Amino acid sequence: MEGYEVIGSDDHKIGTIVAVEEDLLIVEGGLVRKTRHAVPVVFAEQGDDHAVRLTLAKDIITDSPAVDDDLDRQAIAEYYGLAEGYEDPETQGDGELVADDPALSAEQEGRAAGVEPAAERRARIREGHSQAGPRGEVLPADDENFRL
Helix, strand or coil: CCCCEEECCCCCEEEEEEEEECCEEEEEECCCCCEEEEEEHHHEEECCCCEEEECCCHHHHHCCCECCCCCCHHHHHHHCCCCCCCCCCCEECCCEECCCCCCCCHHHHHHHCCCCCHHHHHHHHHCCCEEECCCCCEEECCCCCCCC
């Protein structure tokens, strides 16, 4: 396929294939400033006229990460939407999530910081074990002054 002309889905010439790296076509384009871009083979279809037609428009290819001496397969796969999923969050022990896991609720984070959950605080106040002061602090219950 090297030397084949590459044409986008919008019928614009993108460049010429200069190399094939496993599942990627390396396409060189440009008149004065030559740039190389990698295109996954899944978006290419070989024609009879020494041309490869893509299911992608020229703008998508020219906006993709340029290929230099090193080929960053992960960046290319992410750009074209072909990257594998992200790893599961780390766990400790028997499935306990680590402390900075974004899946923790505000209540769980509050408990870890020593803050009493609002529902438990309200229940404790209703039961008469303590009451809230003017600034929200918890005061011991005083039967004469305790009112709901």
